[in-house]
Amino acid sequence: MKAEIAVLDIQGIYRIYTELHRAKTPAGTILLINGSLSTLASFAQTVRYLQPHFNIVLFDLPYAGHSRRYNTHHRLLSRDDEADIIIELIEHFKTDCLLSFSWGGIASLKALARHPRHVRKAAINSFSPLINGAMLDYLQRGSQVLGACDRDGIGELVNSTIGTHLPSLYKRYNHRHISSLEIYEYAQMKFHVDTVLHHEGRSCVSHADVIEIPLLFINGEWDEYTTAQDARQFARHARHCEFHSVARAGHFIDIEHRQANLDTRNALLDFLFAPAIPHRQAMAV
Template sequence: MMPKTAIVEICGKYKVHTEHYLNTAANKTIILVNGSLATTASFAQTVRYLQPRFNVVLYDQPYAGQSKQHNLHGEPIRKEDEAAILLELIEHFCAHHVLSFSWGGAATLLALAQQPRRIEKAVIGSFAARVNAPMRDYLERGLNHLQACDRLNVSRLINSTIGKHLPSLFKRFNDRHVSSLAEHEYRQMHFHVNEVLTQNTHCYVACANAIEIPLLFVNGEWDEYTSVEDARIFADHAPQASFYTIRNTGHFLDMEHPAALHDTRQALLGFLDPACRKQGRVASDIQVNYV
């Protein structure tokens, strides 16, 4: 099904490209939050298994994808700005759930800490409570490539680190996407990476303390960058946190192989739509541990 697209003005400052996949049989709406350098296209597989049960909303950040032509690109956008954009879109689309991927989790946690009244549940994919040694090495190596707008080495770095478990087709997609980015997108990502490296990530733990809705953290077993162990630090801070590990999978979860797609789908739907479990539509061998 083709989405309904629109440009939504946020706070009179940003214009955001949105894609709304409508489902007349659904009574809940879920909004998806991209990771760094990504656009709505990165959620293509995720939409396929969410849309049969939910209305699904995707969007591009003001500096990226189909939003960038509608915005000026002077000062970089902070994670607090991205959180404010998310909160506005939650209200605009009357969203009930949020699903974030990778560093999209930073803005999502900041937004959820403000306790938006509509949100009932959230899934935080491939995100952790601290910048560990492998992630720090990856980000520090990326700073120089981003500052130099070195498209080739940015792509090589992504595909050899967080993307190393991706199939070759997706690695080629990464190459093509990174080579098409504008210079302001590299400046934005340089700002973002520098912010992550220089600021105390305790703010994300503090956000978790303020979030009262159920959260599901989903991480790949082989992901050394946002590891299962580092995600579970949130267990001591988020009152209703649960955790799921996708076996034999790295950072990109449902993109990496068919079994990972199956397990991610089952974990998300089992958490977001309990009727799936009651009706036996979530496989019995997939267990989500609620702690």
């Protein structure tokens, strides 16, 4: 079944390209939120294992992917701007679940802290509330190559750090994609990176404190940048959270190898189909 494509007007400011992938008998509708330098195409594997069960909504932010042609690029978006867009999409599609990847977790948590009325559960993949040594080094180097618009340097940095466990084919695709972006996309990413380096925008625990719906945090066992151990810091703040570590997987968990894909899928579906247990915290292996 082909995706239903729409370009939505958001607050009279942004034009957002969206795709709705319908399931035959959906158990709900999930909004997928990708990470930095990514487009909705990065969720191809995720759509394959979710669409038999759920309607899937994909979108590109104004500066990325299919949305680029519909927007001017005279101002940089903050994470609050991105959260505004997420809220509008939740309302438009009446999505009752949310799944984010990597840096998409910041805007997702900001949006969830506003208590969107339709969302009942959310999964946050490859994300943690801490900037450890590996992440700090990655961000500092990232700021330099992004500022210099060093296209090959940006691609090489991603593949040699958070992408180190990707199969070689994905690394080639990753480098080709990242090294061919527009200058304003690099500027946008540098803005986000520098915001985090200045200790702004990533104080995610304050948002988790007020989120009332169940959250699932999925991290790769081999991910040195957003570690499973660091993600568990959310247990001190979120009212109901669960954690799952994917064995022998790095940052790009479900596309690194088949078993990691199956493990991620099973953890996510178990969480989404389980009855919600309000106002408690849970620790899962």
